[in-house]
Amino acid sequence: MKTINKIFLFLITIIFLANTSYANLKNERVDKISKNLRCLICQGQSIYDSQSDFALSVRDLIIKKIDEGEKDDNIYKYLKLKYGDWIVYEPELNKNTILLWILPLILFIFGGLLIFRKVIIKLNKNNV
C-alpha cells in the first residue's frame, strides 16, 4: 500500500513540475512576442508594456495562437496580415524598406573609405 502511495505522490510531483515548466515556457514566449509588437493605439509602448484594451486583447490572441500550436513566426505573420508591417518593431526587408536597411550600410562603407583614404595619404606623406 505504502509503495503505491509513493508512486502516486511521485507521479503527481512529476505532472505538477511538467505543468509549471510548460506554463513558464509559454509565459516567456508570450512576453517575448509581445515585446516585439507595437501597441498601435498607445504612443511609444509595446504590447508587453501597455495595459490598453487593444494590447490586452492582442496578448490574449497570442496565448490562443500558442495553445493552438502556432510557431512564433506564424503569429507575427498573422498579425502583420491584419495590422500591417507597422505592428512589428523590426521592419521586414522588402521594396519599401530597402533604403532603410541599405542606407546605413552605404554610409558606413562611404565613411570607412574616407577615413581609409585620409590615413593612406597621411602615411604616404610621412614616408616621403
Add this chain to the structure above:
Amino acid sequence: MKKKINFIIIFSLIIFIFITFIIGLNKNSTYTTANIKNVNIENFKSKELFSDEIINFINPNFKKKITILNIWASWCLPCRTEHEFLINLSENKEVILVGLNYKDKTENAKSFLNELGNPYEKVLIDDKGLISIELGAFGVPETYIINNQEKKIIKKYVGPIDEIKSKEIESLVKS
C-alpha cells in the same frame, strides 16, 4: 577643383536632408489600419446578444450585396454619435448590418439598443475582444464594409460614422 567638388557634395547632401525633413513633416504620421482592405473576411462563431444562440457570422441567409460589420460598445461615447447614421444605413435594402459588441456587459448593451434603437440584423458578442483582433480592429467604433459575394473587406472606417462617411457607404453600396 577638389574643394569645389567637396562643396557640391556637401551642399547637395544638405539639400537632400532638408527636402526629406520637409516631406516627412507634411506627412501624416498617425498610423491607421483603414488602408488595409481587400482582405478576405474569415468566418467566426459567437453568441447572439438577444437570442443567446451561437451563430456563424457568414450566414447563408445573408443574400444581400453588402454586409456592414460595426464594432461597438455601450461604454463607447462615439458609438452614440454614429448610431443615428447606422439606423439610416439599416434601411438600405442592399445592406445587412451586423453588430459586434466589444468587451461589454450584456445588460448594458441591451439597454443601449433599447434606448437608441436597434439597427442590427444580428448582434454578436465579443466579450474578450479576440474576434475584433482577428478582424484587425483598432478599437471601437470601427466599421467594415464587406462584399458578400467575394467575402472581402472593401472598405474600413476607423472611428465613428458621420454624414460624409455614411454617404460614402451608400455610394459604395450603389456601385
